[in-house]
Amino acid sequence: MADEALFLLLHNEMVSGVYKSAEQGEVENGRCITKLENMGFRVGQGLIERFTKDTARFKDELDIMKFICKDFWTTVFKKQIDNLRTNHQGIYVLQDNKFRLLTQMSAGKQYLEHASKYLAFTCGLIRGGLSNLGIKSIVTAEVSSMPACKFQVMIQKL
Amino acid sequence: MSRPAHRRPEYRKINKDLFVLTYGALVAQLCKDYEKDEDVNKYLDTMGYGIGTRLVEDFLARSCVRRCHSYSEIADIIAQVAFKMYLGITPSVTCNNASRNEFSLILDKNPLVEFVEELPTGRSSLCYCNLLCGIIRGALEMVHLAADVTFLQDRLKGDSVTEIGITFLKKLDEKKYRRKK
Numbered sequence: 648m649a650d651e652a653l654f655l656l657l658h659n660e661m662v663s664g665v666y667k668s669a670e671q672g673e674v675e676n677g678r679c680i681t682k683l684e685n686m687g688f689r690v691g692q693g694l695i696e697r698f699t700k701d702t703a704r705f706k707d708e709l710d711i712m713k714f715i716c717k718d719f720w721t722t723v724f725k726k727q728i729d730n731l732r733t734n735h736q737g738i739y740v741l742q743d744n745k746f747r748l749l750t751q752m753s754a755g756k757q758y759l760e761h762a763s764k765y766l767a768f769t770c771g772l773i774r775g776g777l778s779n780l781g782i783k784s785i786v787t788a789e790v791s792s793m794p795a796c797k798f799q800v801m802i803q804k805l
Numbered sequence: 806m807s808r809p810a811h812r813r814p815e816y817r818k819i820n821k822d823l824f825v826l827t828y829g830a831l832v833a834q835l836c837k838d839y840e841k842d843e844d845v846n847k848y849l850d851t852m853g854y855g856i857g858t859r860l861v862e863d864f865l866a867r868s869c870v871r872r873c874h875s876y877s878e879i880a881d882i883i884a885q886v887a888f889k890m891y892l893g894i895t896p897s898v899t900c901n902n903a904s905r906n907e908f909s910l911i912l913d914k915n916p917l918v919e920f921v922e923e924l925p926t927g928r929s930s931l932c933y934c935n936l937l938c939g940i941i942r943g944a945l946e947m948v949h950l951a952a953d954v955t956f957l958q959d960r961l962k963g964d965s966v967t968e969i970g971i972t973f974l975k976k977l978d979e980k981k982y983r984r985k986k
Binding site: 648649650651652653654656657658660661663664668682685686687689690693694697722723725 | 817818819820821822823824825826827828829830831833834838848852855856859860863890891892893916920936
């Protein structure tokens, strides 16, 4: 077991580090999100392997999404996703009303424009997890009022 | 009256794999970004410094440690309280010189390298865990203790143990500090 503070601070440093190197012109701005997302992807792949080691086989796509919302989210962020919606055609919206990586920021509108930086890693986390369970997807995030946020998962049919 | 330090200690714990894997992904990304090992080491150290400067507040708030009166006491606190609290390990402490300002933390087990088989080829001078050095340095600086923190031995580099060396430089602002007291 490690301490939560360590992970939160590491994540903050990762975000600020990536954006700092963008300011110095080492990488283009648009690459920052991709970079964070890719790191999340690798972590998601690794985590899901460990978490699903002893679980029963999943019935279907929805079953997998439920696993992500409940077990996966609880282990990573210590709470479940508050709301899961789907159009049954490959789009899932996961809503977290108190997202752990945003709770330390001001809850107002002041830093809204910076919120997306802090969600990129998690988008990758979801995508990586799903990818190792055999689901190819695109994950995007949106925030309208902090610390609540929504992750939209678009399943890519093969 | 101060509140008890560990009201719900389990509440603050997370899955260790999350932290370890995240750190691994970060180092892998840095290796892609920077060609020179020294640059990666420096980056990790700076990052650790940033974490340390913030982590020390969390540490002081939660650990309820008393004021330390000697460098050796500080080294013990780092090993027995801080490492235990944040990484769940307790390194052993040895003192290296007569003036008692150089200490070594010897890590038998290092959770950060749990999934690391070996250093990537051509990366022989990479200090994989350099983040830890930065954290310790940053945290000490925030309590007015300048220190040099480096890896003396690293298991990933073929040494038999992992050893972090802490050298306390002069205490900052000693006079000012005395007067305030």
